[in-house]
Amino acid sequence: MKKKLLIIILLSVTIFIIAGCNNKETKNNKNREENKTKSNTAVIYFSATGTTKSIAEKIAKESNSDIIEIIPKEKYTSSDLNYNSDCRANREQNDSKSRPEIKNNINVDKYDTIYLGYPIWWGTNPKIILTFLDTYDLGSKTIIPFCTSGSSGIEKSVKDLRDYKPDLNIKDGKRFVANTPNQYIEEFIEENNIKEVVSSMKVIINDKEYTLNLESNLAAQKLVELAPLEITMAELNGNEKYKYLNTAFPVKQTKPGKIEKGDVMLYENGCIVIFYKSFNTSLSYTKIGHIDDLPDLGDKDVVVKFRRDK
Numbered sequence: 590m591k592k593k594l595l596i597i598i599l600l601s602v603t604i605f606i607i608a609g610c611n612n613k614e615t616k617n618n619k620n621r622e623e624n625k626t627k628s629n630t631a632v633i634y635f636s637a638t639g640t641t642k643s644i645a646e647k648i649a650k651e652s653n654s655d656i657i658e659i660i661p662k663e664k665y666t667s668s669d670l671n672y673n674s675d676c677r678a679n680r681e682q683n684d685s686k687s688r689p690e691i692k693n694n695i696n697v698d699k700y701d702t703i704y705l706g707y708p709i710w711w712g713t714n715p716k717i718i719l720t721f722l723d724t725y726d727l728g729s730k731t732i733i734p735f736c737t738s739g740s741s742g743i744e745k746s747v748k749d750l751r752d753y754k755p756d757l758n759i760k761d762g763k764r765f766v767a768n769t770p771n772q773y774i775e776e777f778i779e780e781n782n783i784k785e786v787v788s789s790m791k792v793i794i795n796d797k798e799y800t801l802n803l804e805s806n807l808a809a810q811k812l813v814e815l816a817p818l819e820i821t822m823a824e825l826n827g828n829e830k831y832k833y834l835n836t837a838f839p840v841k842q843t844k845p846g847k848i849e850k851g852d853v854m855l856y857e858n859g860c861i862v863i864f865y866k867s868f869n870t871s872l873s874y875t876k877i878g879h880i881d882d883l884p885d886l887g888d889k890d891v892v893v894k895f896r897r898d899k
């Protein structure tokens with residue numbers, strides 16, 4: 590009898606614990622789901638013929654943002670857009686006072702970051718974008734422009750927008766083409782997502798401390814993320830120490846032509862290299878940073894520690 594009672598108690602306790610865990614798991618999943626769908630970023634765009642719309646959709650998908658179209662009260666017909674004639678679009682662009690009306694109400698309040706998309710018209714943004722900036726209070730927000738165009742860059746439109754609203758926080762932005770691969774969209778989002786840019790870190794080589802001044806790119810920030818990191822770096826060619834890490838870094842390769850003593854580079858997407866001699870090179874690297882006053886590191890492997898400054 591006593592044995593039976595003990596078994597019943599044990600069973601009840603087990604069921605209770607399992608139910609508790611499941612409940613916790615469900616709650617965690619729910620939180621995760623909420624985080625996924627809760628967005629303080631919106632992609633807000635105007636598109637007359639659908640190209641900017643397709644990029645806007647990709648950005649929204651990749652950044653898990655809401656997406657809102659700026660819909661003109663009077664739709665642009667193809668003759669309105671026939672820029673070889675005296676068309677409506679040309680007349681608006683030539684009229685500094687033109688502010689084409691927007692049909693829909695856009696609720697910008699819940700967003701702190703806005704990807705603002707538009708096609709380039711005569712080298713700059715369509716006037717309806719100015720209507721948008723005039724209508725909504727965007728003072729506390731970060732605005733990241735993006736555009737599509739036949740060939741023109743985004744730079745002039747960004748300058749024009751900044752001149753028009755000097756108080757707004759308008760980032761440099763990026764131009765895309767119709768079939769931009771997702772990789773570029775992802776890079777664009779990542780670049781704009783670097784919250785805290787760390788500009789230097791400590792490097793301890795064979796117990797001597799140096800400052801590594803970092804490039805402002807994603808590869809450098811990835812190294813910061815990995816710190817504290819202790820690795821043994823192998824000697825190569827009498828000018829460098831290297832180590833393949835088991836991590837894929839975001840790469841932005843260039844051919845530097847010349848390596849300077851103290852350069853810290855990423856070879857391919859996961860090999861970190863510290864150069865202790867200057868020489869010419871034809872290879873491609875992503876620069877991570879530079880160590881001032883780095884001495885000749887000799888012909889042996891070295892133990893290197895990467896530490897955050899603070």
Ligand SMILES: Cc1cc2nc3c(=O)[nH]c(=O)nc-3n(C[C@H](O)[C@H](O)[C@H](O)COP(=O)(O)O)c2cc1C
Binds near residue numbers: 635638671710
């Ligand atoms: C009135 C007008 C002016 C344009 N001006 C330029 C220009 O100056 N430079 C350029 O590269 N493309 C120019 N374009 C091409 C558009 O920027 C390009 O087709 C864009 O991708 C269209 O985007 P959408 O489909 O979202 O409207 C112009 C198009 C129109 C209709």
